[in-house]
Amino acid sequence: MKRYVFKSIYLKFVAVFVGVLWLSSTAAFFIGFHIVEDDLKESLRHQLTGKAKLMIEYNTKYSLEISDLMRLFSESGIEAISFKDISEIDRRGLSRLSDFRQEIEGLKAGEIFEGEPDTKKGFPFTAFKLGDEIIVLRLSPNTSIMLIVRSIIYTVLLICAGIGSLLIVIAARMVVRPIKRLTEATREVSKGNFDIQLMPTSRDEIGKLTSDFITMTQELKKIEYLRKDFISSVSHEFKTPITAIQGFAKLIKEKKLKQEQFDEYTDIIISETERLSNLSSSLLRLTQLENQTIYKSSTTFSIDEQLRRALVLLDNRWSSKEIDLDIDLEKIHYTGDEELLLQVWLNLLSNAIKFSERGGHIAVTARENNGIIRVEVADEGVGISEEDKKRVFEKFYKSDKSRSSEGNGLGLAIAKRIVEHSGGRISFESTLGVGTRFIVELKSI
Numbered sequence: 218m219k220r221y222v223f224k225s226i227y228l229k230f231v232a233v234f235v236g237v238l239w240l241s242s243t244a245a246f247f248i249g250f251h252i253v254e255d256d257l258k259e260s261l262r263h264q265l266t267g268k269a270k271l272m273i274e275y276n277t278k279y280s281l282e283i284s285d286l287m288r289l290f291s292e293s294g295i296e297a298i299s300f301k302d303i304s305e306i307d308r309r310g311l312s313r314l315s316d317f318r319q320e321i322e323g324l325k326a327g328e329i330f331e332g333e334p335d336t337k338k339g340f341p342f343t344a345f346k347l348g349d350e351i352i353v354l355r356l357s358p359n360t361s362i363m364l365i366v367r368s369i370i371y372t373v374l375l376i377c378a379g380i381g382s383l384l385i386v387i388a389a390r391m392v393v394r395p396i397k398r399l400t401e402a403t404r405e406v407s408k409g410n411f412d413i414q415l416m417p418t419s420r421d422e423i424g425k426l427t428s429d430f431i432t433m434t435q436e437l438k439k440i441e442y443l444r445k446d447f448i449s450s451v452s453h454e455f456k457t458p459i460t461a462i463q464g465f466a467k468l469i470k471e472k473k474l475k476q477e478q479f480d481e482y483t484d485i486i487i488s489e490t491e492r493l494s495n496l497s498s499s500l501l502r503l504t505q506l507e508n509q510t511i512y513k514s515s516t517t518f519s520i521d522e523q524l525r526r527a528l529v530l531l532d533n534r535w536s537s538k539e540i541d542l543d544i545d546l547e548k549i550h551y552t553g554d555e556e557l558l559l560q561v562w563l564n565l566l567s568n569a570i571k572f573s574e575r576g577g578h579i580a581v582t583a584r585e586n587n588g589i590i591r592v593e594v595a596d597e598g599v600g601i602s603e604e605d606k607k608r609v610f611e612k613f614y615k616s617d618k619s620r621s622s623e624g625n626g627l628g629l630a631i632a633k634r635i636v637e638h639s640g641g642r643i644s645f646e647s648t649l650g651v652g653t654r655f656i657v658e659l660k661s662i
């Protein structure tokens with residue numbers, strides 16, 4: 218049952234604070250009253266003794282009648298009672314005076330007796346001899362000042378606790394409001410709606426939580442956008458060659474083609490299937506790299522030899538474009554995944570060839586300095602615009618639309634993943650119309 222009552226943090230907050238307030242008020246009432254009570258008794262004792270002295274003085278100096286004096290001094294909550302004998306006081310149960318033998322003797326001799334209350338709840342009284350009578354001055358039971366004090370403290374505390382409770386109800390609402398808003402926003406995000414209207418209203422922990430939540434939602438939105446974008450890019454990349462293959466296959470099936478047309482169309486079909494095959498293996502590699510499911514085989518091999526091998530593999534491409542190669546490679550040994558790293562050089566070199574003009578110049582250098590291996594592939598090709606620089610490492614990003622048929626926009630994304638996978642760094646410098654230099658840095662140890 219308790220579980221259900223406090224399901225809301227607001228109720229829990231209010232219950233705890235109001236409970237604490239009322240508990241502390243009750244405690245304050247008893248403690249406060251206890252402190253005031255002692256002071257009151259002390260001042261009452263002084264007052265009673267002072268009055269007793271005055272009564273004796275008035276009686277002796279001005280010969281005022283005892284009955285008149287008693288009337289005169291019975292005011293402001295103080296009562297004067299006269300007794301013929303000490304034993305009468307005892308009988309009337311005012312105080313067990315008989316317990317104070319010595320003091321009674323003094324009373325007879327005209328001294329003022331300051332009687333202490335015999336119970337914690339009682340009040341001090343004063344007894345003295347006036348003429349033949351014993352006068353007792355005490356607090357009038359009808360107008361007990363203690364009752365007044367008690368009710369004042371009680372009322373003040375009651376008002377305090379009441380106002381406090383009301384303010385707590387309002388304050389708790391203010392504290393809980395951002396949490397409620399955050400809960401609603403979480404629910405929206407879980408439904409897939411990332412466009413939430415939420416603003417941090419404070420700089421405290423809840424404000425920090427809100428702004429972190431907003432950042433998280435924005436990141437999720439980006440990921441969601443990238444995911445959708447990735448799916449549409451993949452579909453598009455697959456659809457284009459498939460449509461081409463389908464179209465040319467239909468034309469071949471009609472059997473009305475001349476021999477050269479037939480050869481041309483079958484060549485297109487072969488190159489498009491190659492493109493599809495490359496695309497699916499690139500995608501597979503990228504997914505493996507991103508999910509870290511790729512097996513990292515580590516061998517020690519020569520980077521310079523690997524770069525030469527890559528150039529040999531691309532021989533067809535650079536020689537057909539009459540590219541002039543400038544190769545400057547130091548002897549460097551590296552321990553890592555040989556197959557994956559070869560892919561990096563192939564991607565960088567084939568881009569350099571692809572984006573170079575016929576008869577262009579490509580420089581490949583490899584150096585090792587202070588445990589850092591630095592491989593550079595520089596071309597004097599088209600270059601990359603400032604706008605495209607931010608996006609070249611994105612999956613499927615192809616800035617040069619005219620050459621889009623030559624690539625799938627995955628080469629640099631794969632190269633970046635592999636280099637980072639090997640604990641290295643990839644960067645580039647490029648000027649539009651001047652050329653591009655890709656730099657790969659790897660730790661040699």
Ligand code: ADP
Binds near residue numbers: 564
């Ligand atoms: P692609 O298969 O299109 O080459 P990449 O991921 O390898 O895909 O490259 C992405 C884009 O970066 C390219 O489309 C091109 O616009 C740009 N790019 C990469 N390398 C170079 C380069 N050497 N010179 C100019 N542009 C380049």
